[in-house]
Amino acid sequence: MRYPTGIKKGQCTSINHINRGMGLEYDINQTNEYYRCHGIAVIHKKPTPITIVRVDYPSRREAVIKEAYFSTPSTTDYNGIYKGRYIDFEAKETKKEYFPLNNIHDHQVEHLKNIIKLDGIGFIIVSFTKLNKVYLLEAYKLIDFINNEKRKSIPLSYFEQEGYVVKVNYHPRLDYLKIIDDIYFKGEKL
Amino acid sequence: MRYPTGIKKGQCTSINHINRGMGLEYDINQTNEYYRCHGIAVIHKKPTPITIVRVDYPSRREAVIKEAYFSTPSTTDYNGIYKGRYIDFEAKETKKEYFPLNNIHDHQVEHLKNIIKLDGIGFIIVSFTKLNKVYLLEAYKLIDFINNEKRKSIPLSYFEQEGYVVKVNYHPRLDYLKIIDDIYFKGEKL
Numbered sequence: 001m002r003y004p005t006g007i008k009k010g011q012c013t014s015i016n017h018i019n020r021g022m023g024l025e026y027d028i029n030q031t032n033e034y035y036r037c038h039g040i041a042v043i044h045k046k047p048t049p050i051t052i053v054r055v056d057y058p059s060r061r062e063a064v065i066k067e068a069y070f071s072t073p074s075t076t077d078y079n080g081i082y083k084g085r086y087i088d089f090e091a092k093e094t095k096k097e098y099f100p101l102n103n104i105h106d107h108q109v110e111h112l113k114n115i116i117k118l119d120g121i122g123f124i125i126v127s128f129t130k131l132n133k134v135y136l137l138e139a140y141k142l143i144d145f146i147n148n149e150k151r152k153s154i155p156l157s158y159f160e161q162e163g164y165v166v167k168v169n170y171h172p173r174l175d176y177l178k179i180i181d182d183i184y185f186k187g188e189k190l
Numbered sequence: 191m192r193y194p195t196g197i198k199k200g201q202c203t204s205i206n207h208i209n210r211g212m213g214l215e216y217d218i219n220q221t222n223e224y225y226r227c228h229g230i231a232v233i234h235k236k237p238t239p240i241t242i243v244r245v246d247y248p249s250r251r252e253a254v255i256k257e258a259y260f261s262t263p264s265t266t267d268y269n270g271i272y273k274g275r276y277i278d279f280e281a282k283e284t285k286k287e288y289f290p291l292n293n294i295h296d297h298q299v300e301h302l303k304n305i306i307k308l309d310g311i312g313f314i315i316v317s318f319t320k321l322n323k324v325y326l327l328e329a330y331k332l333i334d335f336i337n338n339e340k341r342k343s344i345p346l347s348y349f350e351q352e353g354y355v356v357k358v359n360y361h362p363r364l365d366y367l368k369i370i371d372d373i374y375f376k377g378e379k380l
Contacts, residue, residue: 042304046236052238064257064259066256081309114229115232115271
């Protein structure tokens, strides 16, 4: 492998803990920042897709978006690289004790199918906020469920049986790559 | 490898050629759609990052963004998966006969460094519109240049010597993965 010269490990701004506890997205972003800072993985949340209709330019240097709409995402929210492998996942919170499938767009399921076909690592992370439990479910198990069941939601028991609990720690908050290690890199020297 | 059941290859909408010739971003997006449709690779352009300040809700179902600003990207624009490997790149057009380095943010260079460290495939694609030439330059060569030269732009000769010409074809428009094949997968059975 050719490394470029001048790479510095762990170039990071300090992690801001003020907003701790703002929910799953925040916890995952903090975890990803931890991974990035420690040279473990580079995983980012994609910006929210929007369609811009009107932009004003009050000055030469400034652009203000004055009219825009949220558009349907065609991919999942998170992707990146870990141990050379492509990582791709969607993260969702639910207050229910099951996971309503309308939380995930058809396009996103299709995207995860394509990722698996190309030998990527795809999954979903679901936080059951009332139960205070976070699960990781591999994409192929999500797809299996959709293909084989007529239900419009995945019961908690499916996550309990087929998924993995993501433990909430101090730092990193949600060490989901530990689970990916166990599934995909077992026996490999870390 | 475990494949989920029910995967269909090549689920695509037909590619729209009406806007052909709208520039590099358009050509790359069309190329990526070709790759995706043919089950070759899944590579997407990330949405433009914006900071939303005000959203109106004229009706229960509709949300209109009324004030937002463009924010500085912390990653490159394109990433995805090809042959199991993580792909990451930035694409830029220039009318000049050199490539001004202020076209790429420091954060993006830092991001590419991190990608290489983790064994991802990183590069930039630069279109010299007046010369009608498109080059692919590996990220480590971009970083080498930045580390070793004081110039604020990369001369065309550097692309000629260190980069690869991306040929413009009918379909796909810019087959940049052919170059990635030659560099990274030479000798592998395709």
